[in-house]
Amino acid sequence: MLSDRRLGRRAALGAGFAASFAALAGCGSSGEPAPGESAAPSASGAEDVIAAEPAAADGVAGLSASGSASASGPGQILSAPYSGKLVDTLKRYLVPTSDNPKHPGYAGAVVLVNVAGKVTTHAAVGEALHWGAGPVELPAKSRVAMRPDSIFDVASVTKVYTTILALQQVDRGKLDLSAPVAQYLPEFDGPGKAAVTVQMLLTHTSGLPVGPSIPETSKKPDLAAKWAYIISTPLADGVAPNTLFRYTSLGLLLTQQILEKLTGKPLDQQVKNELTGPLGLRDTGFKPLGWLSAADKANRLVATDARSSRGLLRGTVHDDICNVLGGVAGSAGIFTTAADLSVLGLMLLGGGQYNGKRILSEATVRNMLTNKNAGLPATDVDRPNRTSTHGIGLELDQSWFMGKLAGSGAYGHTGFTGCEIVVEPRRKLVLVLLTNRAHPNWSWANPDPTRVAVANVLADSI
Numbered sequence: 001m002l003s004d005r006r007l008g009r010r011a012a013l014g015a016g017f018a019a020s021f022a023a024l025a026g027c028g029s030s031g032e033p034a035p036g037e038s039a040a041p042s043a044s045g046a047e048d049v050i051a052a053e054p055a056a057a058d059g060v061a062g063l064s065a066s067g068s069a070s071a072s073g074p075g076q077i078l079s080a081p082y083s084g085k086l087v088d089t090l091k092r093y094l095v096p097t098s099d100n101p102k103h104p105g106y107a108g109a110v111v112l113v114n115v116a117g118k119v120t121t122h123a124a125v126g127e128a129l130h131w132g133a134g135p136v137e138l139p140a141k142s143r144v145a146m147r148p149d150s151i152f153d154v155a156s157v158t159k160v161y162t163t164i165l166a167l168q169q170v171d172r173g174k175l176d177l178s179a180p181v182a183q184y185l186p187e188f189d190g191p192g193k194a195a196v197t198v199q200m201l202l203t204h205t206s207g208l209p210v211g212p213s214i215p216e217t218s219k220k221p222d223l224a225a226k227w228a229y230i231i232s233t234p235l236a237d238g239v240a241p242n243t244l245f246r247y248t249s250l251g252l253l254l255t256q257q258i259l260e261k262l263t264g265k266p267l268d269q270q271v272k273n274e275l276t277g278p279l280g281l282r283d284t285g286f287k288p289l290g291w292l293s294a295a296d297k298a299n300r301l302v303a304t305d306a307r308s309s310r311g312l313l314r315g316t317v318h319d320d321i322c323n324v325l326g327g328v329a330g331s332a333g334i335f336t337t338a339a340d341l342s343v344l345g346l347m348l349l350g351g352g353q354y355n356g357k358r359i360l361s362e363a364t365v366r367n368m369l370t371n372k373n374a375g376l377p378a379t380d381v382d383r384p385n386r387t388s389t390h391g392i393g394l395e396l397d398q399s400w401f402m403g404k405l406a407g408s409g410a411y412g413h414t415g416f417t418g419c420e421i422v423v424e425p426r427r428k429l430v431l432v433l434l435t436n437r438a439h440p441n442w443s444w445a446n447p448d449p450t451r452v453a454v455a456n457v458l459a460d461s462i
Contacts, residue, residue: 075148080120082461086111089457090125093435093450103444106418106437107131108146108302111454112338114346114430115462122338124148128302128436129314135306135440144299148338151283151292152302152434153318155332155415159252160344162330163202163393164360165270166255167368171361174262177202177392184258190234195241198258201251202393203372205242207235208250211331214320226325231257245378245388249321249331252393256330268328278357279343284336287327289315301335304417306440318417318438332415338432345423345430348411368392369411383448400448403455405429418447422455427462431455 078084093105108126112119129144131137169175175184177199182188184198192207200206212230220226230253235241256267263270268286276284285291288301297315304318317323319332327333343354348369352360360368369391378388389396394413399406401414405424412422418437423430433454437447 075122076124077119077122077148080113080115080461082457083113083121083123085457085461086113086121086454087123087125089453090123090450092453093445094126097449099449100445103441105445105447105450106435107439108150109418109433109435109450110146110148110150110152110338111434112148112342112430112432113458114342116428117346119342122148124150128300129439131303131306131312131440133306133312135312144303146302146436147300149283149300150302150434151288151296151300151335151337152419152436153304153313153333153335153415153417154341154419154434155319155417156249157336157341157413157415157419157421158332158334159330160393160413160421161271161275161334162252162255162259162267163368164344165259165267165274166198166202167360167364167392168274169259169262171364175258181206181254181258184261185231185254187228187231188254190232192235192240196235197241198255199372199392200241201255203390204245204247204251205373205376205388206248206251207239207241207244208233208248209236210246211249211321212253214324217321218324223326227257230254243376245373245376245390247380249329252330253321254330259330266328267330271334275359276340278359279347279354281336281340281343284334284340286333286335287317288335302434302436302439304436304438305442312440318442338434341419341421341434342430342432345412345421345432348423349425349428349430368394369396369409371396399452401451401455403452404459405431405455414447414451416442418450420451424458427458429458429462431458 090109090111095104096102097105106126107130108124108128110124111121113121124146126146127143128146128150166175170177175198178197180194181196181198181201182194196206212233217226217229220229233250259270260266271285289297301315303312303314306312310316317327317333319329322329322332347354347359348365351362352358352365371389371391373388373390376388378386380386383400385400386398389398391411394411396411397406401420402410402412402422405422408424408426410422410424412420414420416438418435420433433451435447435450437445
């Protein structure tokens with residue numbers, strides 16, 4: 001079963017990864033506190049949980065409800081005729097279903113729908129924390145309710161942030177998508193690799209394997225050696241560049257290295273300077289244990305795995321390679337809220353501009369949303385219906401997670417932890433669906449049925 005790197009994909013990354021974690025430290029809280037905040041101990045264990053505070057109203061410009069919103073709880077917006085049906089759909093997967101009879105689809109979820117610049121639905125169901133390490137089911141008093149402003153590990157949705165940073169460098173004339181990767185990373189050498197371009201990294205057509213070996217990467221003595229090993233990864237056997245679509249984390253990891261060389265700044269600093277700062281996103285970043293207040297750690301952080309060798313993961317990245325790299329990676333590691341993530345969709349709908357802030361040029365956005373893989377085959381053993389249709393850093397018209405919204409110019413991205421963003425231009429729609437389906441065990445449920453069910457409600461209603 002399951003999600004963006006399910007059993008087949010995990011096997012491709014190398015056997016024995018769990019054992020390698022025992023020797024690895026978690027990402028921890030090494031980041032600096034945000035202005036006005038102080039670092040506090042992690043709230044990753046049940047003993048740190050305190051009573052949840054009421055959710056604040058959306059603090060991001062452009063995210064006000066249309067008309068007179070009716071609310072079912074603090075911070076919730078249910079102002080559309082379909083809002084109740086969306087909430088009912090999410091509640092359906094809080095318990096086992098006939099398709100997944102042994103486990104619930106997730107412990108909790110948040111949905112945000114923005115139509116024509118107005119939030120019509122922003123709702124939370126279930127729990128952000130239900131299981132402790134083991135996993136063991138926590139007593140009711142130690143659980144944490146999901147909130148509209150809960151903060152999620154969005155896993156591979158991070159790739160969208162990295163792509164936008166890369167395209168900013170294109171706009172500035174510092175990065176050429178058609179140039180060989182080796183022009184920027186001379187150490188990217190080996191059979192066939194000279195033909196790999198920067199654009200192929202962002203369209204998953206480079207010929208690289210699904211990801212680097214986690215055990216081998218973790219064996220390297222320091223971060224520089226880990227990156228050197230990743231860059232040295234050879235192309236997959238029998239696969240030439242630009243002949244096959246195969247989703248891979250390596251493309252965005254290499255993009256990160258290019259960006260850090262071009263700018264002289266680490267990726268997390270680039271995200272802050274070029275995206276979250278200009279867009280006013282206060283709840284988005286890597287390694288949140290370093291910038292969240294103690295209360296937010298306890299009340300807003302959403303748990304993922306509870307049975308890894310690192311214990312319960314709550315505020316520490318779930319992605320294996322990102323963890324090995326210290327919590328910052330071009331392929332995973334961003335934590336954010338539904339409101340903050342929706343702003344990326346609104347910016348793209350706005351042709352690269354949001355609330356007067358120009359992030360990308362209109363021409364670059366158009367290019368980003370153009371299929372670059374026409375005529376190429378696709379391979380995905382877990383999703384045989386997946387096509388190669390892909391823009392620069394974004395999935396295009398993929399029914400496996402967009403449901404009936406696909407086929408109408410829709411674009412977006414998913415994350416292994418159960419998160420996604422979908423933009424449907426014809427309806428002027430931005431959908432953000434965040435679930436903690438990896439809590440306590442990512443193999444318990446496939447996130448795609450929920451994604452399709454929510455998308456279908458909107459396609460049938462708007």
